[in-house]
Amino acid sequence: xxEVWQAAGETEALLRAIPDAQxxxxxxxxxxxxxxxxxxxxxxxxxxxxxxxxNEDRIVxxxxxxxxxxxxxxxxxxxxxCLFGVGQVREALAGIExxxxxxxxxxxxxxxxxxxxxxxxxxxxxxxxxxxxx
Numbered sequence: 079x080x081e082v083w084q085a086a087g088e089t090e091a092l093l094r095a096i097p098d099a100q101x102x103x104x105x106x107x108x109x110x111x112x113x114x115x116x117x118x119x120x121x122x123x124x125x126x127x128x129x130x131x132x133n134e135d136r137i138v139x140x141x142x143x144x145x146x147x148x149x150x151x152x153x154x155x156x157x158x159x160c161l162f163g164v165g166q167v168r169e170a171l172a173g174i175e176x177x178x179x180x181x182x183x184x185x186x187x188x189x190x191x192x193x194x195x196x197x198x199x200x201x202x203x204x205x206x207x208x209x210x211x212x
Contacts, residue, residue, distance in 0.1 A: 079142040085178035085210055086127040086148075092174060093123055093150065096166050101125065118155025118199050121163030125150050145211045147184070153194070153203035160191045160202040171208060179212040 086103075093101050100111050100122040110119040126149040152167050154160035172183045184207035191202035 079144065080146055080178050080210060080212055081142055082127070082146060083141070085146055085176070086125075088176040088178055089127065089148065089171070089181065089210070090125055092170050092176070093125060093167065096123075096170050099123060099163070099166060103127070112155070116155070118159070119153070119201060121152060121154035121159040121166075123150050123152050123163065123167055145179075145209055147207065147209050149205055149207050151203055151205045153201045155199065155201055157191050157202045160204060164188075164204050164206065167206060176210075179210050181208055181210050183208055 090101075090103055093099070098120075100120065102108075102122070102124045104124070104126055106124065110122055112119050127146070150167050150171070152160060152163040154163055168183065171181050174181050186207070188204050188206060191204050194201045194203055
């Protein structure tokens with residue numbers, strides 16, 4: 079069995095260890111960094127340790143589960159920045175064993191980066207799906 083909040087913390091620690099990466103857990107609660115002289119954001123990640131949840135008390139009704147599906151959305155001000163971040167996150171997580179279990183990326187083609195036009199300037203993003211099993 080997996081203790082959900084311990085696993086979330088272990089996963090977040092792996093992501094935070096990526097050099098020069100800015101990251102968030104479910105809510106973007108600070109400004110995204112931009113390179114000097116550029117209004118387009120650097121790449122960053124957002125960890126959603128439960129589909130559609132904005133905070134920990136809504137993510138899962140149980141503390142211990144058999145497995146956890148989670149998402150890491152990678153975004154950047156350009157397609158290249160976004161894709162660089164995708165590579166960094168995949169390298170940090172896929173096939174990694176943590177105390178709570180083994181992380182594996184879900185086997186589906188994420189396709190090209192999508193564009194979020196709700197922000198200015200637009201951002202490119204890719205949602206990556208993972209599963210954690212004991």
